[in-house]
Amino acid sequence: MKAPISRRAFLRDTTLLTLAGLVPGPMRNALAAPSAALRLGPALVFSYETLTERAKALAKKPHTPPPRPLPQVVQRIDYEAWGQIRYRTESALFAEGPGLYPATFFHVGQFFQKSVKIHVLENGQAREILYNNDYFVMPKDSIAHKLSDKTGFAGFRLQESRNREDWRTQDWIAFLGASYFRAIGALNQYGLSARGIIVDAAEPKPEEFPDFTEFFIEETDNEGDPVHVYALLDGPSLTGAYHFAIKRTEGVVQDIEAQLFLRKDVGRLGFAPLTSMYWFSETEKRRLEDWRPEVHDSDGLAIWTGGGERLWRPLVNPSYPVTSSFVDKSPKGFGLLQRDRVFEDYLDGVNYERRPSLWVEPLEDWGAGAVQLVELPTDDEIHDNIVAYWRPAEPAKVGNTYRLRYRLHWLADEPYPAAVARCVATRIGRGGQPGKPRPKGVYKFSVEFAGAALDPLWGDTVKAEPVITTSSGTVGGAFMEPIPGTKRWRAIFDLTPQGGEPVELRLYIRGNGDALTETWLYQFRPPAGG
Incomplete structure (x- = not known):
């Protein structure tokens, strides 16, 4: 020594x-x-x-x-x-x-x-x-x-x-x-x-x-x-x-x-890159793969665009690598967030409910480019499979x-x-109505929002509706309702994809002409066989 x-x-x-x-x-x-x-x-x-x-x-x-x-x-x-x-x-x-x-x-x-x-x-x-x-x-x-x-x-x-x-x-x-x-x-x-x-x-x-x-x-x-x-x-x-x-x-x-x-x-070339893990959550219910309700370090990508819009994109564990681009100019910020803080949603001693959220704040004008999200398939929590970063437009x-x-x-x-309400859960199941034959190839979405911006809805002083757009396929049966026992509201709709290609979905709740929530984005990949 x-x-x-x-x-x-x-x-x-x-x-x-x-x-x-x-x-x-x-x-x-x-x-x-x-x-x-x-x-x-x-x-x-x-x-x-x-x-x-x-x-x-x-x-x-x-x-x-x-x-x-x-x-x-x-x-x-x-x-x-x-x-x-x-x-x-x-x-x-x-x-x-x-x-x-x-x-x-x-x-x-x-x-x-x-x-x-x-x-x-x-x-x-x-x-x-x-x-x-x-x-x-x-x-x-x-x-x-x-x-x-x-x-x-x-x-x-x-x-x-x-x-x-x-x-x-x-x-x-x-x-x-x-x-x-x-x-x-x-x-x-x-x-x-x-x-x-x-x-x-x-x-x-x-x-x-x-x-x-x-x-x-x-x-x-x-x-x-x-x-x-x-x-x-x-x-x-x-x-x-x-x-x-x-x-x-x-x-x-x-x-x-x-x-x-x-x-x-x-x-x-990607600036300010963030790397995380997402295996599954309430959005993707995987049978017999793991005993816990959810396993992830982050559950969504949040973006504050240069134009002031707030976006929320729930993460996905895809069956093949997927890169999504959110084109913007002079972004105010973006981040991979862990919004679900309820221990019972994880039931694990490794503290997923306490994992940090990470937000990127540009301190100068980044000009034109895109926030890009890379999602890789994973079959275990030991692999980081999520990456988000800013890619400048110039080569x-x-x-x-x-x-x-x-x-x-x-x-x-x-x-x-944000001043608007935020998305707190995304749930997907079979389309149609309970107690009736479920139509093949139709999927039901329930997107949950919470926040003070929705408080006027409880007094019936604001007329509100979900605003939904889709890149392909058709949307039907859309409505919104309060969730019993909570302060949340959910927007519900059925999606009928056209073919097997991914569908880009976009949704927010509008009240008296104004956006009451952030904009929910989702890329849905119809499962093989419908």
Whole structure:
């Protein structure tokens, strides 16, 4: 075991090395000791501008994949073995301060085989945190003991404030794998993830997964102030520099600035991508597939269009990959939400009812493009099968550069609730009437809404009706009614598809000429055989 580096030795070390994008400079402002147990590299001057120049320069060179330390060893660190490797919190970055949110680090393993460089940043100077096996508690027979001190980390997470007694066991945001990161919401539960960028998702060729290859962590010592994280992105088709200003609020709020540089043409470039899991819900009743009523991290895509319309698209687990585009200009926001918060709708101890909703808020005009939703088939909850992102209208060509500014809200609900009522459930069954022969190939929809905008309906002072449009087929028997024992209203109609092609449906409730609800969208795929 190597001797821990002391504060005296830390401040004495003024050896400076030149690294691409990190400029050596004098130690005018010495870094505070982040942890007595951590080994650190030499100090180098850092700024977001130099990181951006580094990404720009990398884009002009062939892509070099991130290092994969001893693949023959790392491949044997399977899920079970990886779960037995625990980072020692006494070795956390800023375990004793002055940073308020100590950082701990993830070990490489079978599912996270690439290593990343992680630096501590203070007063404009960065020092790499050097990997050491001694930072981790692991079984004596763990294959991970065979890894050298040059292995590196797979990623990192921020623990809760040191002012909390439970900070050693509670974390609130994590960066791990490719360009993935995730945070807890207002209900203190992890769920869906975000990514730095989407490259060629749902294209005929394999999707590309660029990597955050280096991180720079700049801590705060004040509650309410953001932690600043900078990241270098590198992939076969593009590079990028990212700045995350992350606040621990009721949930987590991230202000993100990114500058991207394309090495190659990209068929499908997606900004602010969100990744989630949807297996089934009340919309799709699957017999004998699982004992629980519902299983999903998110149950719908919400969009606030540039024109001010509120859209809600319930998620679907399709039988084949499907990409849906919602064309827009200057969107106000979109997100994958978990609206169902009733435990009895899940009956599971993994807290699906507490999974966060994630909302994307552009902080500048994104122009013309589309919110795209990719839904992949899944037969288990272990697979993320839902992706949503913004795709700009202009083709992504080699040499293009992009500057993005947006905010991510990890909360229980969307941060800017609409004045209109919202959709809370979508139910589908056989068409026709109970007690009568059910016509083949006819399907009944019940779309439920709730919200104060519907309150006037209870006093019969507003004449309301469902407004339904369909891309094909015919709609009949439409009406609306209150749901007994609730404050909800539902719109009911029968759909007779024409042929076996998917049907795009659109519905909202209109009262006295005004929209009382958000607009419900749904893509119905008639089952084979009717």
